[in-house]
Every structure is written in C-alpha cells, then in structure tokens.
Amino acid sequence: MFNRVGIDVGGTYTDAVYFRNGRIQNTAKVPTQSENLVETLMNAFDTLKIANEREINQITVSTTLVTNAILQNRIPPVKLLLFSGNGMKVDALPWPVSYTELSGEMDFRGREIAAPNHREWEKLQLSLLRDNFAHVAIVGKFSHRNRLHEEKLAEYLKQSNSTLKMALGHEWGQANFYRRSLTTYLNLSVSDLYHQFAQQLQTAVSARNIQAPIYILKADGGSLPLAKIRPIDSIYSGPAASVLAALAQTEPDSSSIIVDIGGTTTDIGLTLAGIPLLGSKGAQIGAFSTLVRSLAVRSIPVGGDSVIRATDQGFIIENYRLGPAYCLGGNKPTPTDAMRYLELIDYGDEKLAENGLGSLLPPEQRTPKILHDLATEIIDRVVERIAEAVDSLKREWKEEPAYKVWEVLHPHENKEFNTIVSGGGARGITKALGKRLKTSVQLGAFPEVSNAIGAALARPTFDCTLHLDTYMKQYRVEETGEQGKWTGSLRPYREVEGFLETLVQQQVAHYGIESKDMEKEPFDFFPIVQNYQTVGQIIRGAVHLRPGVIGRVQE
Amino acid sequence: MKRTGILFFPAFDWSLGDSHPEREERLLYTQEQLFEEGILDLPQIKQFSPRVASLKDVLRAQALFPNPGVHTEGLDPHLISAGSSLLLGEAQVNGDIDNGFVMARPPGHHSGATVWGNRGFCSLNNEAILVNYLRARFGIKRIAIVDTDVHHGDGTQDIFYHDPNVLFISLHQDGRTLYPGSGFINEKGGPNAWDQTLNIPLPPGTGDEGYHYVLENWVLPRLQAFAPEMIINSAGQDNHFTDPLASMNLTASGYGRITELLKPDLAVLEGGYSIEGALPYVNLAILLALAGEDYYHVREPQKLKRTSLTLAALKPYIEELKKQQQTVKQGFTVQNKPNFPKGNWIYIPHSVYYDTEGFQETRHDYVRECSNCAGTVFIESRRYTEKSILVRIPFEACPNCEQAGYDLWEHLQQPNESFTNGLLQNQLHDKQYVWNRKEGMREF
Numbered sequence: 001m002f003n004r005v006g007i008d009v010g011g012t013y014t015d016a017v018y019f020r021n022g023r024i025q026n027t028a029k030v031p032t033q034s035e036n037l038v039e040t041l042m043n044a045f046d047t048l049k050i051a052n053e054r055e056i057n058q059i060t061v062s063t064t065l066v067t068n069a070i071l072q073n074r075i076p077p078v079k080l081l082l083f084s085g086n087g088m089k090v091d092a093l094p095w096p097v098s099y100t101e102l103s104g105e106m107d108f109r110g111r112e113i114a115a116p117n118h119r120e121w122e123k124l125q126l127s128l129l130r131d132n133f134a135h136v137a138i139v140g141k142f143s144h145r146n147r148l149h150e151e152k153l154a155e156y157l158k159q160s161n162s163t164l165k166m167a168l169g170h171e172w173g174q175a176n177f178y179r180r181s182l183t184t185y186l187n188l189s190v191s192d193l194y195h196q197f198a199q200q201l202q203t204a205v206s207a208r209n210i211q212a213p214i215y216i217l218k219a220d221g222g223s224l225p226l227a228k229i230r231p232i233d234s235i236y237s238g239p240a241a242s243v244l245a246a247l248a249q250t251e252p253d254s255s256s257i258i259v260d261i262g263g264t265t266t267d268i269g270l271t272l273a274g275i276p277l278l279g280s281k282g283a284q285i286g287a288f289s290t291l292v293r294s295l296a297v298r299s300i301p302v303g304g305d306s307v308i309r310a311t312d313q314g315f316i317i318e319n320y321r322l323g324p325a326y327c328l329g330g331n332k333p334t335p336t337d338a339m340r341y342l343e344l345i346d347y348g349d350e351k352l353a354e355n356g357l358g359s360l361l362p363p364e365q366r367t368p369k370i371l372h373d374l375a376t377e378i379i380d381r382v383v384e385r386i387a388e389a390v391d392s393l394k395r396e397w398k399e400e401p402a403y404k405v406w407e408v409l410h411p412h413e414n415k416e417f418n419t420i421v422s423g424g425g426a427r428g429i430t431k432a433l434g435k436r437l438k439t440s441v442q443l444g445a446f447p448e449v450s451n452a453i454g455a456a457l458a459r460p461t462f463d464c465t466l467h468l469d470t471y472m473k474q475y476r477v478e479e480t481g482e483q484g485k486w487t488g489s490l491r492p493y494r495e496v497e498g499f500l501e502t503l504v505q506q507q508v509a510h511y512g513i514e515s516k517d518m519e520k521e522p523f524d525f526f527p528i529v530q531n532y533q534t535v536g537q538i539i540r541g542a543v544h545l546r547p548g549v550i551g552r553v554q555e
Numbered sequence: 556m557k558r559t560g561i562l563f564f565p566a567f568d569w570s571l572g573d574s575h576p577e578r579e580e581r582l583l584y585t586q587e588q589l590f591e592e593g594i595l596d597l598p599q600i601k602q603f604s605p606r607v608a609s610l611k612d613v614l615r616a617q618a619l620f621p622n623p624g625v626h627t628e629g630l631d632p633h634l635i636s637a638g639s640s641l642l643l644g645e646a647q648v649n650g651d652i653d654n655g656f657v658m659a660r661p662p663g664h665h666s667g668a669t670v671w672g673n674r675g676f677c678s679l680n681n682e683a684i685l686v687n688y689l690r691a692r693f694g695i696k697r698i699a700i701v702d703t704d705v706h707h708g709d710g711t712q713d714i715f716y717h718d719p720n721v722l723f724i725s726l727h728q729d730g731r732t733l734y735p736g737s738g739f740i741n742e743k744g745g746p747n748a749w750d751q752t753l754n755i756p757l758p759p760g761t762g763d764e765g766y767h768y769v770l771e772n773w774v775l776p777r778l779q780a781f782a783p784e785m786i787i788n789s790a791g792q793d794n795h796f797t798d799p800l801a802s803m804n805l806t807a808s809g810y811g812r813i814t815e816l817l818k819p820d821l822a823v824l825e826g827g828y829s830i831e832g833a834l835p836y837v838n839l840a841i842l843l844a845l846a847g848e849d850y851y852h853v854r855e856p857q858k859l860k861r862t863s864l865t866l867a868a869l870k871p872y873i874e875e876l877k878k879q880q881q882t883v884k885q886g887f888t889v890q891n892k893p894n895f896p897k898g899n900w901i902y903i904p905h906s907v908y909y910d911t912e913g914f915q916e917t918r919h920d921y922v923r924e925c926s927n928c929a930g931t932v933f934i935e936s937r938r939y940t941e942k943s944i945l946v947r948i949p950f951e952a953c954p955n956c957e958q959a960g961y962d963l964w965e966h967l968q969q970p971n972e973s974f975t976n977g978l979l980q981n982q983l984h985d986k987q988y989v990w991n992r993k994e995g996m997r998e999f
Contacts, residue, residue: 399604401602401603
C-alpha cells in the first residue's frame with residue numbers, strides 16, 4: 001500500500017493530507033504565508049505528524065501560485081515575436097499582450113513560403129537591447145510543422161545577447177497559432193516564479209528529511225515530477241484536485257457530477273465511466289487563451305456566502321461576498337442563512353438566520369410561512385444555477401465536434417449519473433440538488449481538505465500524439481513539439497505502430513512514469529494523392545494515460 | 556461582425572474510392588489552416604457538431620429509385636452532410652447565428668429530383684433537402700439558391716425547376732467546355748416557374764473582377780427583385796486558379812468578395828479539388844467574409860499563372876448574354892395522356908448520365924400547368940428496364956393540383972401499368988409515401 005502526502009497551496013490556506021498504507025492518517029490546514037512558503041510547508045508537514053519520513057513514496061502538490069500570479073497580473077513582460085504570415089488578420093483576435101510581427105512564412109505542411117528578412121532582425125536586435133527585455137518568445141504560424149524560422153531567429157539573437165531567456169512556440173505542438181503564442185508567452189513569463197517555488201518546496205521537504213520525489217498536479221488532473229512539468233501546466237490544479245477527490249469516493253466506473261460549493265464560487269466537474277471530462281479547448285486564464293489541457297470545469301459565481309439583495313420583484317443572488325453569512329455574524333443575508341433557517345445545516349445562529357432573511361421582506365410579511373417559502377426559493381435558485389452549469393458541461397461532452405462518419409453514427413450513450421457534493425454549503429443543498437438533477441446525491445468526505453486528497457491520489461497523465469507525413473518525410477509529436485525526419489516507408493502500417501511505441505517508451509522514461517494502462521487511439525490514415533497516384537500518407541495516432549486516482553478514500 | 560456558425564465535417568474516414576478526388580485528404584489541409592489560424596477562437600464563431608438527416612428529410616426533396624432500401628448502404632456520409640446543412644439552417648432560422656458555413660463532405664449539387672446513384676460525386680442534394688425542410692418545418696416561403704461552383708448545379712436546378720418560390724441562380728464555366736454540359740441561358744424554369752431559374756455560363760478566364768461584375772450587375776439585382784427570405788450559397792471552390800480541371804482564374808480573396816457581395820444566410824460547400832492550393836485559403840476567406848472579418852490578408856502561396864480576361868473584353872460579352880437570356884421565350888409542349896387527370900400537362904423529356912457508375916437514366920417529366928400554384932409534377936424514370944415514378948404535390952398546392960396528384964398516384968399503381976416503384980412527394984401535407992408493387996406502401 002502507498003504512503004503519500006498531498007498538499008494544496010491556496011492563496012489563504014494550505015491544506016495537507018497524509019495517507020499511510022492507503023488510508024488517511026492525518027489532515028492539516030495552516031494559513032498560507034505567501035512571503036514565507038518554506039515555513040508554511042513545514043508547518044503543514046509538522047501538523048501531519050509523519051512518524052517515519054522515509055516510508056513516504058510521493059509528495060504531490062497543487063498550487064494556485066501560477067494561476068494567481070497571472071490573474072493578478074504579477075508576471076514580468078515578455079517580448080513576443082511573431083512570424084504571422086498571411087491569412088486571418090492577426091488582430092482579428094483579442095491579444096492581451098503586445099507583439100511584433102516579422103516576415104517569414106510556412107504553410108500547413110511545413111514548407112517555407114517566404115524566408116525571413118534579416119534586415120528586420122538587425123533592427124529587432126537593437127530594439128531588444130534598448131528596451132532591455134530579458135524574456136523573448138518567438139512563435140511562427142505553422143511552426144508546429146516546421147520550427148526553422150523560430151530556431152534561426154533564436155540563434156541570431158543569442159549571438160548578441162547570451163543571457164536572453166527565450167521560448168519557442170513549436171514546443172507547444174498543437175495547431176492554433178494564437179493560443180500557441182499566448183501559451184509560449186505565459187509559460188516563459190511564469191518560469192522564474194515557478195522555479196523559485198520549486199526551490200522553496202525542495203528546501204522545505206529536505207528540511208523535514210523527506211526523500212520522496214515531489215510531483216506537481218496539472219490542470220488535466222495528472223501529476224508529473226517537479227522538474228519535468230511545464231510551469232503553465234500547473235494552473236487550475238485546484239478544481240482538478242476536487243474532481244479527483246470525488247473520483248476517489250465513487251465507484252470506479254461510475255459517472256458523476258461533482259459539485260464543490262465554496263463561499264463565493266461553486267466548481268462543477270464531470271466524470272464519465274470513471275474518467276474526468278477534459279475540456280475541448282485549452283484552458284482560458286484571465287484574458288489568455290492557452291493550449292493547456294485542462295479538465296472541463298465550470299466555475300459559477302455563487303456560493304454559501306453570496307450576498308442576497310432585495311429587489312422590486314423579490315431578490316437576486318449577487319456574485320460577490322461581503323463577509324460571513326448573517327447567521328454567522330455577518331451583515332447580509334446569504335444562501336447559508338436560508339440553509340440554517342430550514343435546518344439543513346447545524347452551524348450558525350437560528351434567530352440571526354431568521355432576521356437576515358426577514359431583512360429581505362417588508363416587516364408585515366415576516367411570517368414563518370413566507371420566510372420558509374423565501375428560504376426554499378433561495379436554495380432552489382442556487383441549485384438552478386448549478387444545474388444550468390451541469391447541463392452546459394453535459395452539452396460540451398455530447399456536442400463534441402465529430403470529424404468522422406463512424407463518430408457521428410456512434411454518439412455518446414446516455415449515462416446514469418450520481419452527484420457528489422463537497423464544500424461548506426454541501427449539506428444544505430443536497431436534497432434540492434438531488435431533486436433538480438434527478439440523481440442520488442452523496443456528501444464528499446473530508447470536505448475541508450478535499451483538494452489535498454485529490455493531489456495525493458493523482459496518477460500521472462500522459463499523451464503522445466504522432467503526426468507523420470511520409471511524403472514530406474517528417475514526423476512530429478504534439479505534446480512535446482518534437483520534430484524529426486521520417487526514414488521509413490511511404491505507406492507504413494506495422495512500422496508506424498512500432499515507431500509510436502518507441503516514442504512513448506522514450507518519453508515514459510524521461511518523465512519517470514509507468515506505461516501500463518495506456519490507451520491507444522486507432523490510427524487515421526490519409527492517402528496523399530497527386531495526379532491519381534498515391535505518393536505517401538499522412539498518419540495520425542495517439543496514446544493516452546487518462547487522469548485517475550490510485551486508491552480510495554475510506555472514512 | 557456577424558455571429559457565424561460553422562459545421563466542419565471532413566469525413567476523415569470516408570472516400571469515394573482510392574485516389575478519388577472525393578477522398579479523406581480533401582479537407583485535411585483546410586482543417587490545418589482553420590485550426591492554426593485560431594478561427595474557432597473568434598468570439599463570433601460558433602462550432603456545431605453534425606447530425607444525420609432522416610430518409611423523410613431526403614424524400615421531401617428527392618426520390619430514391621428504385622426504392623430507398625437499395626441506397627441505404629453507402630448513404631451514411633451523404634446523410635450526415637445533408638443533416639449538417641439542416642442543423643445549421645435551423646440554427647440560422649432560430650436566430651442562434653446570423654449566418655453559417657456548412658463545410659461538409661460529400662457535396663450534393665449534381666444530385667437531382669430522382670436519384671439512381673452517385674453522379675458528379677453527389678448522391679444527395681444537401682441544399683435542396685435543407686430548402687424543403689425549412690419550408691416544411693418553419694413555413695419559410697421564398698428561398699434563393701446561388702450556385703457559385705464552377706460546374707452547373709444541374710441537380711438543384713432539376714429539383715426546383717417547376718417551383719416559383721425557389722429562385723435558382725447558377726454561375727458556372729460554360730457547359731460547352733465543362734462537365735455536366737448543361738446550364739445554358741435558355742434553361743429558365745418550367746411553365747409555372749418561368750424565369751425562376753437563371754443560368755449564367757461564363758467564359759474560361761473570367762477572373763475575380765469579371766465574376767464580381769456579373770454578381771453586381773446581374774445576380775444581385777435579380778436577387779433583390781425576388782426578395783427571398785433566405786439566401787443559400789452553393790459554395791464550390793473550383794473557380795480557383797489552381798483548380799486542375801476548370802479555368803476560371805479566381806483567387807481566395809476573390810471568393811471572400813463573392814461572399815461579401817452575396818451575403819448568404821448559409822454557405823454550403825460543394826466541389827473544389829485543389830485540396831492544397833485552393834481549399835485551405837478559399838474556405839478561410841469565405842468563413843472570414845461571413846463573420847465580417849477582413850479576408851484581404853488571405854493569400855494563397857501560388858501566384859496566378861495566366862492573366863484573366865479584361866473587364867473591357869468581358870463586359871460586352873456579358874451584356875449580350877444578358878440580353879439574349881432575357882429574350883428567350885417560353886416554348887412548351889402540351890401532352891395530355893388519356894389517363895392523366897384534367898388539365899394541361901406540359902411534357903419535358905430529360906436524360907441524366909451517372910458518371911460515377913456509368914449508366915443513363917431516361918426521364919419523361921410532366922407538370923400540370925397552373926396559374927394558382929407550382930403545379931403537380933409527374934416524373935417517369937427508367938434505368939435499363941426498371942421503371943419508377945415520382946408524383947409531387949407541391950407546397951401550397953391548389954385543390955385542383957392536389958386532387959390531380961392523388962388521382963395520378965392511384966392510377967399509376969393499377970395492375971395494367973408497368974411501374975414497380977414510386978414516391979408520392981406530398982409537400983403540401985409534408986407526407987411522403989414510398990410504394991413498391993410487391994411490398995406495398997410505406998409512409999415517411
């Protein structure tokens with residue numbers, strides 16, 4: 001059985017959990033001292049009372065550090081250089097950062113259409129020196145097909161300034177020039193911050209004599225070793241962790257709606273036959289659209305502490321919080337007061353809850369019947385908002401674009417869902433939620449540290465998507481951006497399977513993860529025809545290790 | 556900025572045959588281009604996922620001969636392509652989007668009122684199935700279809716030839732120089748729908764400027780006069796200068812301008828097989844133009860190799876063509892057979908060649924002359940020795956034509972008649988009946 005520690009470093013609190021022989025031994029919740037993360041982490045370790053540090057196999061950390069730095073705009077600027085070529089006008093899309101366009105163009109097969117202009121490069125070099133940029137991101141349209149221009153420019157700039165930190169777009173090997181540019185930008189921009197955090201983490205762990213390897217939780221719900229992860233992949237690991245925690249409390253192959261109701265925000269996720277639903281596009285963070293693979297999670301601005309305001313037509317639930325609920329000494333009525341009034345929860349003052357709700361009504365209407373109806377209506381509205389988000393997630397799943405006849409003829413089957421609710425207000429909405437969603441509803445265990453539990457139990461995820469163009473004699477890997485020469489046959493069959501297997505083995509070794517439970521996607525073969533002759537093939541194939549958990553939560 | 560829907564269905568697992576132009580690879584590079592541009596991240600663009608059209612949807616527009624059962628195998632990709640048009644058309648009518656682009660394979664505009672098989676890569680007519688669906692479901696009355704594929708949209712023309720409420724305009728390279736060899740100015744519609752079919756055969760080398768001239772000076776005024784509730788563009792991409800078969804010499808940005816001029820509510824992909832040189836760029840330009848974005852920066856890597864006709868040379872030709880088209884007079888033959896219901900039945904013989912499988916369909920088309928409605932249509936169709944019939948009671952049929960349709964339908968099933976299969980297309984009541992002499996009647 002495993003011995004693991006899971007840590008969730010949040011903006012306010014750091015939660016931790018210690019699994020010993022596969023069971024929860026201890027949990028911890030300590031305030032996050034953003035100026036002193038080492039001490040925060042050591043406090044957490046101390047609270048966990050780990051008897052024998054040596055028996056720990058793995059520590060997995062989920063952190064909002066990168067997420068918050070981006071959302072609060074605390075990231076250093078990066079000089080963004082684009083080989084934007086022809087096509088859609090670059091500014092048709094909203095760019096949250098400025099960029100410089102350079103000449104040089106590739107096409108969709110990676111053929112050079114126009115060479116770069118060295119005059120431009122000379123000028124660029126001078127302006128970089130003048131403006132004192134330390135970070136430069138270079139991204140070309142179709143660079144995931146051919147990285148030549150990006151590499152040449154990087155080499156050129158390095159000659160005059162060897163201290164420049166540069167990132168090249170082709171390392172994010174998926175299509176989408178816009179997202180690739182912003183992802184490359186962000187990843188470079190947060191890298192210093194992230195490496196500092198990694199060091200602090202390592203210091204704290206070493207100070208407590210823990211030898212176990214440190215893993216970081218990613219947005220897609222997978223964990224990877226601290227040194228192997230790309231910093232930007234660590235965003236949104238909180239919601240991913242809460243989905244994983246729920247996964248560890250449901251039957252392995254079941255499908256679940258996961259609701260985590262917090263003070264001002266409720267996160268909603270979906271698992272399908274035991275596998276969390278991935279978002280169809282990359283993650284959106286603030287104004288940045290990225291290629292970061294993330295779980296499909298809806299965050300809605302409603303929670304137990306959301307302010308309720310009276311209006312002419314009744315009331316509305318605002319999307320902000322002004323302190324605690326009325327029944328817990330706050331000034332404004334909240335859904336928590338409605339839960340308290342209906343005795344769905346047992347914390348908070350009953351009389352205060354009544355007063356809080358009463359403040360939404362004219363004095364003559366504050367009768368038990370009307371108050372009861374009002375409280376019920378409040379909870380129904382919260383539940384309705386959650387149900388809408390659930391429907392939108394289900395739509396995202398069902399309305400996945402299909403590009404093959406087979407896919408259209410074999411749509412997703414309907415699934416029997418159950419619902420698992422965690423978070424502060426969980427108990428108060430259980431009944432109403434079950435009625436509205438028409439599913440059974442289960443309360444999550446250890447709701448106060450559920451993200452740490454999700455982190456502790458996270459398995460690694462891994463994807464390797466191969467694109468091979470035997471006519472151009474090129475292959476590339478989406479996830480790593482690797483590009484190479486293909487020396488095999490024009491129409492490979494078994495050969496390409498073996499080739500993908502070799503790539504997978506190399507990467508699995510690089511990441512230090514196990515290759516069992518990998519799922520192979522069938523290959524797509526596109527014969528390339530010229531003048532009625534087949535001259536080669538384009539082949540796509542992929543291997544995945546889906547997000548999941550080791551072990552289960554037993555109370 | 557327009558809210559634009561896109562339904563991208565490249566049918567990556569389907570082809571009409573090894574090394575056939577209509578193959579898996581056809582929209583592969585278009586996908587690369589669109590996805591790399593980040594087109595789906597434009598806030599006004601909404602992506603839809605495909606659906607499958609039902610046989611009822613198909614039969615509302617087209618008869619599958621000898622019977623639908625013969626076709627079911629192999630029809631799936633065509634049903635998805637048609638279903639995709641329905642889905643996006645519905646989204647447009649419901650106001651979810653302002654306009655949309657059905658970028659789906661396979662195409663459909665060579666598939667006509669009667670279908671014995673695949674011709675010109677088409678088995679089902681996506682636009683026609685959509686048009687009749689919107690009329691049946693949403694009560695839309697007047698629809699215009701503008702076919703800008705380089706080939707004459709003979710299938711679409713055939714389906715709506717007698718329909719005064721559907722204006723069909725086809726611009727194409729002159730039928731004397733290109734498949735399917737039809738689409739001349741004298742094809743102007745049946746007696747009840749005279750002048751609701753407009754064919755504009757263009758000389759090779761017309762080019763962007765010439766094409767836009769024809770649109771602005773001929774097509775747009777005609778559209779305006781018709782005042783349709785909806786405009787559908789059969790957007791074939793083989794006018795592009797890299798097309799291996801045609802020679803119209805248009806550019807990708809020229810296509811953007813076509814879209815901008817036509818302002819279609821829905822564009823539906825038709826042909827176009829320059830899959831690397833043209834499609835990625837033309838598809839992008841059309842989509843950008845629909846979405847109200849700048850398409851001038853869409854530039855294909857290849858350069859024009861030949862010069863186009865000058866506008867000075869083309870203008871007089873077009874003006875003369877227009878004059879000739881307008882002077883074509885009706886000349887129909889009445890042929891009332893003894894068993895025909897009362898009225899004047901106009902006889903139009905017609906034959907259709909199915910190039911994919913290489914056989915001929917021989918047709919005898921009759922339409923009941925009527926000043927109150929589109930008139931009931933009767934088509935006798937023969938392939939080798941097999942004989943099938945289509946009886947169509949049109950949308951908004953007058954009582955006389957409706958009754959004529961029922962009488963004819965009943966009569967044709969009598970034992971002394973030689974037909975073995977048939978379809979009653981009752982558009983008036985949105986009911987289709989498939990009949991087989993051995994198996995009887997089935998309602999759709």
